[in-house]
Amino acid sequence: MCSGVSEVLSSVVKDVDQAVSRNINGAQLLHELLSAPWLCALLKIYECLLKFQRLTPSPVLPYAAGLSHEVSPARELCSLLSSPHIQALLSSHDSVAQSDYEPVLPPLPDEIPEDEEAMRIVCLVKNNQPLGATIRKDEATGDIYIARVIHGGLADRSALLHPGDLLVEVNGNPVVGLEPEQVIHILANSQGTILFKVIPNPSQASNSQTLVCMRAMVDYCPLQDSSIPCPDAGMAFSRGDLLQVVDQSDGQWWQARKLPCATSCAGLIPSASMLKSKQREQWWCQPLQCSLTSPAGFRRSFRVWKRTSYRKRRQSCTTCSPNTNALSTPYEEVVLYQRPPQENHRLIILVGASGVGVNELRKRLIKLNPSTFQGPVPHTTRSIRAGEQNDREYHFVTKELFEYMVCNHRFVEYGESKGQLYGISTDAIDEVLKRGRMCIIDAEPHSIQLLRTKKFKPYVIFIKPPKRETKQKNECYLKLTVILMSVLVNDDLQDACIELCSIIQQAQDEPQWIPVSWGRAED
Numbered sequence: 001m002c003s004g005v006s007e008v009l010s011s012v013v014k015d016v017d018q019a020v021s022r023n024i025n026g027a028q029l030l031h032e033l034l035s036a037p038w039l040c041a042l043l044k045i046y047e048c049l050l051k052f053q054r055l056t057p058s059p060v061l062p063y064a065a066g067l068s069h070e071v072s073p074a075r076e077l078c079s080l081l082s083s084p085h086i087q088a089l090l091s092s093h094d095s096v097a098q099s100d101y102e103p104v105l106p107p108l109p110d111e112i113p114e115d116e117e118a119m120r121i122v123c124l125v126k127n128n129q130p131l132g133a134t135i136r137k138d139e140a141t142g143d144i145y146i147a148r149v150i151h152g153g154l155a156d157r158s159a160l161l162h163p164g165d166l167l168v169e170v171n172g173n174p175v176v177g178l179e180p181e182q183v184i185h186i187l188a189n190s191q192g193t194i195l196f197k198v199i200p201n202p203s204q205a206s207n208s209q210t211l212v213c214m215r216a217m218v219d220y221c222p223l224q225d226s227s228i229p230c231p232d233a234g235m236a237f238s239r240g241d242l243l244q245v246v247d248q249s250d251g252q253w254w255q256a257r258k259l260p261c262a263t264s265c266a267g268l269i270p271s272a273s274m275l276k277s278k279q280r281e282q283w284w285c286q287p288l289q290c291s292l293t294s295p296a297g298f299r300r301s302f303r304v305w306k307r308t309s310y311r312k313r314r315q316s317c318t319t320c321s322p323n324t325n326a327l328s329t330p331y332e333e334v335v336l337y338q339r340p341p342q343e344n345h346r347l348i349i350l351v352g353a354s355g356v357g358v359n360e361l362r363k364r365l366i367k368l369n370p371s372t373f374q375g376p377v378p379h380t381t382r383s384i385r386a387g388e389q390n391d392r393e394y395h396f397v398t399k400e401l402f403e404y405m406v407c408n409h410r411f412v413e414y415g416e417s418k419g420q421l422y423g424i425s426t427d428a429i430d431e432v433l434k435r436g437r438m439c440i441i442d443a444e445p446h447s448i449q450l451l452r453t454k455k456f457k458p459y460v461i462f463i464k465p466p467k468r469e470t471k472q473k474n475e476c477y478l479k480l481t482v483i484l485m486s487v488l489v490n491d492d493l494q495d496a497c498i499e500l501c502s503i504i505q506q507a508q509d510e511p512q513w514i515p516v517s518w519g520r521a522e523d
């Protein structure tokens with residue numbers, strides 16, 4: 001190949017020299033050069049080079065490629081092993097392997113009784129933070145035990161104290177026979193290093209608790225609870241708060257953190273059964289169920305049909321609902337839910353005090369984008385009028401059928417006007433969702449309970465009047481905090497509409513906490 005190219009190039013030089021010495025004119029010279037065989041050869045070489053450029057060159061030697069693979073990881077390994085932290089790790093390994101560490105423990109005495117229990121000496125450095133453990137006294141023996149270790153607290157981080165460990169000494173003071181208050185007193189007066197002698201709990205439970213998230217349905221304040229084992233370790237929460245329960249091993253007192261996690265240390269909260277028994281004592285706030293049965297302050301109008309001027313007697317199916325107990329629990333387990341694109345949209349429910357603009361916002365949203373938002377078609381017993389079409393304006397049904405539907409809990413809300421019945425059925429809501437639209441309704445708070453199902457996964461938005469309006473209208477909000485997902489202030493109508501659109505978009509497309517039963521796969 002090399003000699004071929006140099007031959008071609010030398011014939012180029014020879015031909016050009018000859019042409020110059022023959023003293024011929026330019027046109028003839030050009031003609032001769034263009035028809036020269038070496039030009040053909042040069043063009044072929046050029047084509048080959050272009051082709052070569054496009055192809056990956058193969059290694060010159062058959063074993064060169066393998067060699068390049070071998071060299072690169074070797075170099076990388078060498079640089080990893082010579083990095084300071086790996087060097088330190090290797091050095092620690094060597095020290096441990098040769099037992100080259102301090103302090104050197106004295107040899108064990110020759111005669112240790114077989115029943116001698118292993119004692120653990122625990123040294124903790126306590127600054128201003130609490131120890132993060134509670135103690136209890138065994139009334140029969142007078143022994144003091146570690147009752148619980150608070151997750152994320154000082155004792156937990158040391159991994160040296162565990163529930164059930166028998167406390168023998170604190171800073172050289174024997175504790176056997178002391179009252180827990182006296183031990184707490186010794187601890188409270190100790191600063192800096194605290195030395196515990198404990199006999200470890202032989203049946204130490206494994207610490208592999210599963211984390212569950214719960215929404216608080218009630219308020220709780222440890223300082224008002226005389227039964228809490230350690231008020232300082234307690235965690236206050238309000239209804240609607242999200243709690244990450246990290247330990248449920250004690251049937252009465254759980255450990256939890258508030259989400260989003262502000263602190264790494266958990267706090268004590270009463271277990272669900274404990275709160276239920278407290279409920280009987282009536283010291284904690286009434287759950288939502290009780291609040292919702294008297295929705296004072298909410299709208300009075302019943303407008304399941306177009307004309308809003310009617311004032312109708314509005315009823316709901318709460319009293320006959322099969323699902324009335326769902327909110328009577330003090331905690332509701334929740335999971336983070338992201339709607340898969342193929343799943344129906346979540347039902348959007350607007351709630352708010354009478355006259356706050358709930359209906360106005362709902363109507364505007366549907367008018368603005370009828371292909372996305374839609375209201376359910378109501379049922380009525382009145383007769384069809386000119387221009388109306390069955391299943392478009394209303395589902396026109398007989399009084400018997402309407403009453404049958406009432407008895408079968410098919411209506412979210414229903415009412416009477418001028419002797420005729422009107423109602424919004426769950427089937428009508430389902431129809432909208434099945435069509436791929438976002439169903440948007442306004443409802444009384446006590447009707448929401450019927451809609452809190454896996455099928456509808458309702459997203460409840462509270463419409464609030466601007467600050468200048470009366471306080472009384474917002475009282476309803478406090479009763480609803482556990483089921484509310486968002487709050488919208490309806491001041492400027494246009495701004496409120498835009499904000500409502502963005503809240504709804506988020507509700508449909510972003511992860512949200514929902515009751516765990518809504519997220520479970522179908523049985």
Ligand SMILES: Nc1ncnc2c1ncn2[C@@H]1O[C@H](COP(=O)(O)OP(=O)(O)OP(=O)(O)O)[C@@H](O)[C@H]1O
Nearest residue numbers: 299300301354355356357358359360490491492493
């Ligand atoms: N942001 C707003 N600015 C001015 N007027 C408003 C605003 N929001 C609503 N309105 C008006 O207030 C009146 C009451 O609104 P709307 O009918 O929506 O109340 P509601 O909350 O549904 O209560 P109700 O059930 O008692 O009718 C309507 O005339 C509506 O046009």
